[in-house]
Amino acid sequence: MTQENERQIHNSLIRINDNTWELPTDYKQGMKVPGRIFLSKSLIEALEPDAIDQVANVAFLPGIQKYSMAMPDAHVGYGFSIGGVAAFDKDTGVISPGGVGFDINCGVRLIRSDLMATDVRPMIPELLDALFEAIPTGVGSKSRVRVTDDELDGIFTDGVQWAVENGYGTIADMEHCESQGRISGADPSKVSIKARKRGRPQVGTLGSGNHFLEVQYVDKIYDEKAAEAFGLKEGQVTFMIHCGSRGAGHQICTDHLQAISKASKKYKISLPDKQLACAPAKSPEAQDYFKAMACAANYAWVNRHVIMHWSREVFEEFFADQFGDLGLDLVYDVAHNVAKLEEHTVDGEKKELYVHRKGATRAFPPGHHDLPEDYRKTGQPVIIPGSMGTASYVLCGTEAAMDISFGSACHGAGRVMSRSHAKRELNGEEVQKDLGSRGIFVKAQQPSMIAEEAPDVYKSSSEVVNVVHELGIARKVARLLPMGVIKG
Amino acid sequence: MSSSAEKYEYLEHTADAKFKAYGATLEEAFENAALAMMNVMIDTDTVKNTQSEIVELMSSDMDALLFEWLSELLFVFEVENMVFNGFDIEYIKQESDDFHLVAKLMGEPIDLSVHKFGTEVKAATYNDMSIQETESGWTVQATVDT
Numbered sequence: 001m002t003q004e005n006e007r008q009i010h011n012s013l014i015r016i017n018d019n020t021w022e023l024p025t026d027y028k029q030g031m032k033v034p035g036r037i038f039l040s041k042s043l044i045e046a047l048e049p050d051a052i053d054q055v056a057n058v059a060f061l062p063g064i065q066k067y068s069m070a071m072p073d074a075h076v077g078y079g080f081s082i083g084g085v086a087a088f089d090k091d092t093g094v095i096s097p098g099g100v101g102f103d104i105n106c107g108v109r110l111i112r113s114d115l116m117a118t119d120v121r122p123m124i125p126e127l128l129d130a131l132f133e134a135i136p137t138g139v140g141s142k143s144r145v146r147v148t149d150d151e152l153d154g155i156f157t158d159g160v161q162w163a164v165e166n167g168y169g170t171i172a173d174m175e176h177c178e179s180q181g182r183i184s185g186a187d188p189s190k191v192s193i194k195a196r197k198r199g200r201p202q203v204g205t206l207g208s209g210n211h212f213l214e215v216q217y218v219d220k221i222y223d224e225k226a227a228e229a230f231g232l233k234e235g236q237v238t239f240m241i242h243c244g245s246r247g248a249g250h251q252i253c254t255d256h257l258q259a260i261s262k263a264s265k266k267y268k269i270s271l272p273d274k275q276l277a278c279a280p281a282k283s284p285e286a287q288d289y290f291k292a293m294a295c296a297a298n299y300a301w302v303n304r305h306v307i308m309h310w311s312r313e314v315f316e317e318f319f320a321d322q323f324g325d326l327g328l329d330l331v332y333d334v335a336h337n338v339a340k341l342e343e344h345t346v347d348g349e350k351k352e353l354y355v356h357r358k359g360a361t362r363a364f365p366p367g368h369h370d371l372p373e374d375y376r377k378t379g380q381p382v383i384i385p386g387s388m389g390t391a392s393y394v395l396c397g398t399e400a401a402m403d404i405s406f407g408s409a410c411h412g413a414g415r416v417m418s419r420s421h422a423k424r425e426l427n428g429e430e431v432q433k434d435l436g437s438r439g440i441f442v443k444a445q446q447p448s449m450i451a452e453e454a455p456d457v458y459k460s461s462s463e464v465v466n467v468v469h470e471l472g473i474a475r476k477v478a479r480l481l482p483m484g485v486i487k488g
Numbered sequence: 489m490s491s492s493a494e495k496y497e498y499l500e501h502t503a504d505a506k507f508k509a510y511g512a513t514l515e516e517a518f519e520n521a522a523l524a525m526m527n528v529m530i531d532t533d534t535v536k537n538t539q540s541e542i543v544e545l546m547s548s549d550m551d552a553l554l555f556e557w558l559s560e561l562l563f564v565f566e567v568e569n570m571v572f573n574g575f576d577i578e579y580i581k582q583e584s585d586d587f588h589l590v591a592k593l594m595g596e597p598i599d600l601s602v603h604k605f606g607t608e609v610k611a612a613t614y615n616d617m618s619i620q621e622t623e624s625g626w627t628v629q630a631t632v633d634t
Contacts, residue, residue, distance in 0.1 A: 076501070077504075078504060078614075078615030079615060102610045103633075197567050208607070208608035209634060250562070250633075254559045258552060261552065273614075274617065275613055275615045418500050418502050420498050420500070420505070445600075445605065446604055446606065448606045
């Protein structure tokens with residue numbers, strides 16, 4: 001793409017308000033709806049033109065509702081941009097594996113505690129060693145448990161319910177997961193033998209890339225009432241788990257992408273990008289994918305749940321003698337990469353839509369029936385992980401999100417520097433040392449991983465979260481700062 | 489072809505790894521695409537070829553075959569716990585409507601004390617994929633999700 005082209009793409013955006021930009025349908029012939037990109041002026045200047053083009057491409061897909069959207073952490077992906085949100089009519093729309101991504105239900109969960117940062121800080125290096133020992137991390141890591149085929153069926157079908165029934169965590173944990181940690185309609189017969197083979201040894205593994213487990217403390221409270229409902233207060237220790245469905249999810253997407261690509265041709269859907277392959281939502285191909293995707297989503301919830309269980313054991317081993325009950329309750333678990341059938345109002349009419357969130361978080365408002373009783377008044381906790389070494393945020397969902405973004409908000413900081421660029425520019429050991437001098441310990445399989453995921457390769461999480469807050473699609477509740485991180 | 493620079497090159501992509509791979513034949517370009525993808529994860533110079541694995545694939549078009557080829561490598565890597573340095577594609581050919589590929593993968597079981605992993609490749613994608621015949625042979629382009 002030439003510089004001239006890049007400027008033209010940016011010039012096509014029309015400013016709606018301080019944080020909303022519209023990409024009109026005349027940007028590209030074939031767009032069925034306009035694009036809506038939620039960015040501040042400074043963030044929009046940094047947005048890659050290719051990401052804008054990807055927002056336009058998604059607007060081509062049949063049955064798309066209102067807008068093809070991108071959240072403030074948007075950056076270029078494959079097919080859909082990362083940070084993309086698109087909803088399709090249940091009857092006339094499509095389902096697209098590219099709108100979910102390969103790491104199905106990559107997501108994040110936050111666990112609170114009654115411990116204070118001052119109690120835990122001196123123990124951080126030893127605590128990280130023990131967590132690193134307890135939770136398999138890194139490329140191709142294998143779990144301490146190897147589930148049987150029957151157990152795998154249970155995981156695929158029942159998600160967190162399976163985990164609770166098998167001795168991991170409690171019913172209260174289950175209620176504090178998006179959709180209670182289970183998408184219904186999952187059908188293991190739509191999952192290939194290959195995906196099963198990859199799934200069996202990986203339940204309870206963190207994986208690699210941007211996935212992590214971080215020990216944090218609450219640094220700031222913005223909304224006392226909501227924070228109290230979520231069990232958060234200043235100075236308190238929390239930990240956060242970020243990972244997904246591992247090889248099983250990657251394989252499920254790979255397998256079904258092939259079938260859906262053929263289906264796109266069969267149903268004569270013209271695609272601006274092959275990675276946007278999709279099939280009519282009611283077609284057997286789309287439904288088969290959806291049933292398999294649900295299996296992967298449920299697997300991912302179990303994965304995070306088992307990791308949480310083992311992490312709780314480590315915390316208890318370290319602190320229970322001195323502090324008694326540690327109050328290690330799950331605040332909430334959200335999915336970042338998933339498609340779900342949800343009810344939304346479009347032009348005053350209630351409709352069932354397949355909402356695709358690819359690098360976006362569901363952000364349901366107070367009173368929504370999917371929320372647990374104790375969060376009905378506050379709205380859904382929206383958990384936004386920072387990049388390594390930077391702040392993470394807890395927000396809460398709002399009614400405005402239902403109007404503006406199909407009940408969605410951002411999912412993280414958003415990458416700005418490629419991995420290869422990061423490896424050239426940054427030295428993992430130096431990044432590790434620099435973070436250490438700021439009181440943030442990092443333990444990783446490989447120092448190169450630390451360079452690839454260094455704070456400098458991401459947008460500022462604070463800036464991204466501020467856009468969401470100002471737009472009103474989620475409100476800031478608390479800021480969390482890191483003390484120690486384990487990575488693949 | 490001796491240096492990796494002649495076999496493949498990486499292109500800038502913010503979130504993922506994107507590369508072009510070259511070959512005098514289509515088979516060689518596919519082999520070099522495999523090498524490019526494997527080197528996102530690991531320096532393949534550290535891999536000895538002590539074991540081999542035969543792979544047979546069939547797809548409905550050439551893009552799908554490249555997607556299958558890269559996906560299959562990731563599957564074997566993860567399930568067999570092996571890393572590869574040698575990719576010997578016996579043939580790629582079209583029979584009626586289908587495209588076939590038969591290849592031998594050479595490598596060894598993963599040993600974390602020897603094999604230093606970088607980025608994990610999650611999957612192959614169709615993003616900006618291209619397979620082109622050029623004056624000097626073939627060029628394939630692919631993006632893998634990391």
